[in-house]
Amino acid sequence: MRKYTLTLCIALLAPALSWAASGPKLNIPSFAGLAQKASDSVTITVDPAMLGMAARFLDSNDPQDAATKDILNGLQGIYVRSYTFDHDSAYSQADIDAVRSQLTAPGWNRLVETRSRKTHADVDIYIMVDQGKAVGLAIIASEPREFTIVNIVGAIDLDKLHKLEGKFGVPKLDIDTSKPAPPPKK
Amino acid sequence: MNDAAADPLDDELAKARSGERAALGVLVRAHQRSVYSLALRMLGTRDLAEDLTQEVFMQLNGNLRSIDSNRHLHFWLRQVTSNRAIDQLRRRARVPLTSLEEESELFSQEEGSDPMLQRHMQALLAELSPQARAVLLLRYQEDLDPPEIARTLDMPLNTVKSHLKRSLESMREKTAGMLPARCEDSPP
Amino acid sequence: MSQDIEPRDDIESRMRTALRPVTPRQAFSQELLARVLVDPAAQSKPRFFAATRVRPLAWWLTASLAASLVLAVGVHQHLQQQRLQQSGLEARREVMKALRVTSEKLNLAYEAVKSQSTSLQDEESGA
Numbered sequence: 001m002r003k004y005t006l007t008l009c010i011a012l013l014a015p016a017l018s019w020a021a022s023g024p025k026l027n028i029p030s031f032a033g034l035a036q037k038a039s040d041s042v043t044i045t046v047d048p049a050m051l052g053m054a055a056r057f058l059d060s061n062d063p064q065d066a067a068t069k070d071i072l073n074g075l076q077g078i079y080v081r082s083y084t085f086d087h088d089s090a091y092s093q094a095d096i097d098a099v100r101s102q103l104t105a106p107g108w109n110r111l112v113e114t115r116s117r118k119t120h121a122d123v124d125i126y127i128m129v130d131q132g133k134a135v136g137l138a139i140i141a142s143e144p145r146e147f148t149i150v151n152i153v154g155a156i157d158l159d160k161l162h163k164l165e166g167k168f169g170v171p172k173l174d175i176d177t178s179k180p181a182p183p184p185k186k
Numbered sequence: 187m188n189d190a191a192a193d194p195l196d197d198e199l200a201k202a203r204s205g206e207r208a209a210l211g212v213l214v215r216a217h218q219r220s221v222y223s224l225a226l227r228m229l230g231t232r233d234l235a236e237d238l239t240q241e242v243f244m245q246l247n248g249n250l251r252s253i254d255s256n257r258h259l260h261f262w263l264r265q266v267t268s269n270r271a272i273d274q275l276r277r278r279a280r281v282p283l284t285s286l287e288e289e290s291e292l293f294s295q296e297e298g299s300d301p302m303l304q305r306h307m308q309a310l311l312a313e314l315s316p317q318a319r320a321v322l323l324l325r326y327q328e329d330l331d332p333p334e335i336a337r338t339l340d341m342p343l344n345t346v347k348s349h350l351k352r353s354l355e356s357m358r359e360k361t362a363g364m365l366p367a368r369c370e371d372s373p374p
Numbered sequence: 375m376s377q378d379i380e381p382r383d384d385i386e387s388r389m390r391t392a393l394r395p396v397t398p399r400q401a402f403s404q405e406l407l408a409r410v411l412v413d414p415a416a417q418s419k420p421r422f423f424a425a426t427r428v429r430p431l432a433w434w435l436t437a438s439l440a441a442s443l444v445l446a447v448g449v450h451q452h453l454q455q456q457r458l459q460q461s462g463l464e465a466r467r468e469v470m471k472a473l474r475v476t477s478e479k480l481n482l483a484y485e486a487v488k489s490q491s492t493s494l495q496d497e498e499s500g501a
Contacts, residue, residue, distance in 0.1 A: 042471070042475060044468050044471060044472045044475070046469055046472055051465075053461060053462045053465040053466075054462070054466040054468070054469040057462040057465065058466060059401055062399070062401075064232070068469070068470065071473070072469065078472040078473075078476075079472075080471075080475050082475055084277060112483050114482075114483045114486035114490070116486045116489070118489070119486075121482050123479060123482050123483040125480070125483055139476065139479045139480070139483075141482055141483075148475060148479055150472070150475060150479060152476065207411050210411060211407055211410075211411055214406060214411075218398060218403060218406060219396070219397055219398070222397075222398040222402075223393075223395035223396050227393065232399075233474060234474075236399075236402050237467070237471075239402075239406060240405075240406055240409060240410075243406060243409075243410045244409070247410065306392075307388070307392035308392075322389070326386070326389040326390050326393045327393040327394070329390075354389075357385055357389070358385045361385060361388075
């Protein structure tokens with residue numbers, strides 16, 4: 001079921017080409033106030049120069065490094081902000097909305113929207129497509145004590161993203177229509 | 187017989203404390219396997235284990251002067267590695283970053299190892315609480331006795347013993363179907 | 375009772391076998407050594423300098439300065455190389471961390487999608 005849902009999403013997104021308005025790089029606020037309140041915060045800004053430098057330090061003979069290198073090829077930036085708090089509701093919806101509002105711009109399409117009643121984790125995955133290729137990815141994950149924004153800019157090859165499976169724990173999203181769906185786990 | 191006096195790494199520690207970087211290198215090389223293995227089995231992925239190993243040795247830099255023997259150093263490294271790993275696991279308890287099975291190749295490189303058994307043990311370890319996992323690793327990987335584990339984790343001795351008992355019982359149950367006949371009663 | 379003890383011993387010996395320490399990648403070992411040895415905190419003040427500070431001989435200071443100048447170029451180049459390597463390794467680490475966070479959040483979405491589809495299937499089979 002989820003295979004069809006997600007494949008359908010990808011198929012529908014492919015023609016959505018009018019993204020030029022804002023581009024795939026989000027304007028992520030500094031969240032300085034949140035960083036002070038957070039018990040753990042992760043701020044990662046990887047620009048093209050850093051990507052190139054990192055790629056030079058990846059060992060092509062190592063399977064994980066090789067897969068990572070392959071993914072980095074074509075990317076222009078990776079931006080991550082993640083804040084973990086000791087208490088619930090330490091951040092406001094407005095903090096998230098500041099980013100989410102940018103994803104209503106033309107070109108951005110919501111690929112996945114999940115609301116978990118069990119973990120109270122909301123995860124939205126957005127993708128920007130140009131000429132049938134993903135050129136931007138945004139993830140907004142909000143949980144009672146944590147919120148995370150990921151923005152990947154550049155030619156994101158979904159096949160390569162698929163290859164990431166098992167390397168960093170990326171799950172099979174069944175985005176590759178050329179492969180048959182894996183048998184259900186019992 | 188005095189073990190402490192016989193430890194050649196005590197000299198290296200003394201040299202490292204007085205600024206000899208080569209000696210520090212010797213100590214890092216001598217202990218990195220233990221720290222890395224502990225981190226790897228606690229956290230389950232190579233990247234996290236490498237990050238933690240590096241953090242621990244960087245922290246050692248600032249604490250070198252407070253360490254008076256190689257034995258003390260080993261204790262300190264185990265303690266810092268275990269505590270940092272437990273903290274990380276507490277923060278990230280909800281989402282397993284990488285299934286341990288996917289990392290099984292990491293554990294199958296050792297001579298004479300049984301990859302299937304290692305994979306299975308890793309999967310079972312992953313089901314334990316961070317503290318219980320640390321207790322088991324210190325017991326069976328690092329070969330510490332319960333009082334030493336209690337000191338390392340700053341945990342009451344009885345808690346250590348009960349972690350060991352419960353974890354072993356659980357592991358014995360879960361491996362009952364997998365382990366060869368030695369573990370089983372005679373066939374019906 | 376003896377049946378109880380035998381499996382216990384067996385599981386313990388198997389645990390010891392399975393949990394033998396593993397060796398980190400060679401590349402990582404080298405990186406670790408490089409970082410630990412380069413870190414300024416690692417460089418406790420050598421006794422040599424401590425002794426030098428209290429030595430009143432002016433000629434020695436002059437000689438030290440001269441030696442420092444001679445070494446400066448070489449040291450500068452060496453440090454620059456090290457800095458470059460540090461930056462590269464740091465960039466690699468940041469990228470890996472970013473991908474890890476990304477995968478963690480994708481995993482979260484995946485789990486939610488999976489549980490939704492499972493409950494849908496349950497409902498369908500229940501109906």
